[in-house]
Amino acid sequence: MKQHFPLKNVQQEKRIYRNRVFFSIGLVTICMLLLVSRYAYLQIVSFNEFNTASDQNRIRLQPLAPARGYIYDRNGVLLADNYPVFTATLSRADVADIDDTIKRLTPILELTEEDIERFNSRIKTAKKTERVSIKLNLTETDIARFSEIKHLFPGVKIDTQMTRYYPHGELFAHVIGYVGRINDKELKSIDKDLYAGTNLIGKIGVEKSYEDLLHGVPGNESVEADAHGNVLRHLGRKDPVRGNDLYLSLDYGLQVVASEQLAGRRGAIIAMDPSTGEILALVSSPSFNPNLFVTGISTKDYSYLRDNLDQPLYNRAVQGSYPPGSTIKPMFGLGGLHYGLVDWNTAISDPGYFTLPGDSHRFRDHKKTGHGAVNLHKAQVVSCDTYFYVMSYRMGIEKMNSWMRQFGFGEKTGVDLPSESSGLYPSPEWKMRTRNSKWLRGETISVSIGQGAFTATPLQLAMATAITANQGSHVTPHVLRDTKGSKAYKPHNAPDGVIQFNGKPEDWIKMRDAMVDVVESGTGRGIRTPMFSIAGKTGTAQVKSIAQGKRYNEALLTERQLDHGLFVGFAPADKPEIAIAVIWENGRHGGSAAQLAKPVFDYWLLTRKKNPILPSSHQISGGLMTAGIKPGELPSGSGILNPDSAAIPANAAEQQNSNNVSNTARPATPAQPVERD
Incomplete structure (x- = not known):
């Protein structure tokens, strides 16, 4: 018999359908809950975060x-x-x-x-x-x-x-x-x-x-921008704070006069106010155009400056180390008084040379026949080397070093300019440390007249001269006189110590009088004037060594082998207002360097107040804008170099000393004859 099965199971289909509906509703509900939760998280919980991100895309x-x-x-x-x-x-x-x-x-x-x-x-x-x-x-x-x-x-x-x-x-x-x-x-x-x-x-x-x-101090500005970065509108602004304006101690007119004296020469001139340490003029020659470096110097221009034998990038006033020659004799003479080795009546007989006991080597005076009987005053006036040879033999290098460092030799002055050289005041410890050899007695003799290993910067000479003018009060050279702006700063404009001096107070006055006689009747007499008194000291620094028994003969030397000329001085002698140091590379003798200082003295003391030198009107009232220079006219050149590369190399000072980089010097033509020292 056939067995008949029902065509449909209605109850089962209803159950399956109902389960599917419930599952779908549950799945949709879960998805909706997840969507609502995520929406709530983004819109409520993370509102601040995403609102900020949105603003950052729109507001910058x-x-x-x-x-x-x-x-x-x-x-x-x-x-x-x-x-x-x-x-x-x-x-x-x-x-x-x-x-x-x-x-x-x-x-x-x-x-x-x-x-x-x-x-x-x-x-x-x-x-x-x-x-x-x-x-x-x-x-x-x-x-x-x-x-x-x-x-x-x-x-x-x-x-x-x-x-x-x-x-x-x-x-x-x-x-x-x-x-x-x-x-x-x-x-x-x-x-x-x-x-x-x-x-x-x-x-x-x-x-x-x-x-x-x-x-x-930088500021900032809030702007609304589109997707391409174009600014649509400005929303807010915090203005930047402009940097402080600086007022330097430099005097434009004095700088012009000093620069004119060194035109075509290599050297440096520094003028200071001895009572405050303010630098009134600072010239290093030759110089360069600083505008070339602002937006990038061309390869051609930089190569010229870098390879120029005259080294225009080299700041001779602050970095240049030179044998100071006889310009240090007033300071050294005060050292003899300090240690009680001499007084103003102590005299020697100068035959034109000095020999160490047990040694036949002659340390020559610049005057072959000697100066006869010489005391401390005359030794300054005629610049008698032999007198200071004798004094240094008695004093010794250790005491010399201790005393001369009080005037700032062998150490940085602390000037508010970078890359200052310390010069060198040698000692036995220095020689053993750097050359691994003992100090020789003859080296002490050379150092006593500013030769040998002794080197100083023009700035050090100016400071030492200012200390001498101040009768021992120490001042630190500086160029910042005042500043105005949002940042507080108080420049230092006062003496900052006194040299320890065991002599008599009047010894300073007597040394000043000896320096006055240097200008009135001695090696610096070419710059004497009836208008005011100048206390000064000339110096001649030997560039090429001369063998024992030979004489200095300019005719046999190249231009760059000629001696350097130096001069230091202050005026008016009884109430100093200005102290000056001059170095003329290959200037032949100190008297020539003194000639360069004379117009600087004259301008500061006679001309400045009545007829000051001022720049043209456009330079006073705004530089380029009033001069009519347009954007893009500043030098840019094709190959841009790092401006740092324009700084003088670290070994430049050593190169300067070893190579005696010097001036395309033209001999001075003073009104009166000058002597080698």
């Missing part, structure tokens, strides 16, 4: 670089100005492929390898929204080429930035220095927030010494 905080403080001389003459230039900048947030963008920009903006390397170094550490400079000081041609195709470069735009300009060019280059682009080494040490949006930093001179004062 752009740094505003502060304007650099101005630099003035003591009378308000503008020495360092600010000037706007066009700059190509890029924001990392708006550029997907930075390398490709720079590659395509290279032919348009004529970017050099140095430009690209500098940009790559800066973009790595820059904030995402910070605009980083690609090239400074764009020319009108650069701007025109970019403007035609700027739509192809989203995130790149032309900004206006402030840069530095030095209206007096070479005149103050060595003392004010210059700014240059921030390099990799500086980038690692500076506060990146403080220098956000800034491309320039002080490299040498005052610009470097007082970078913290001059730089200022």
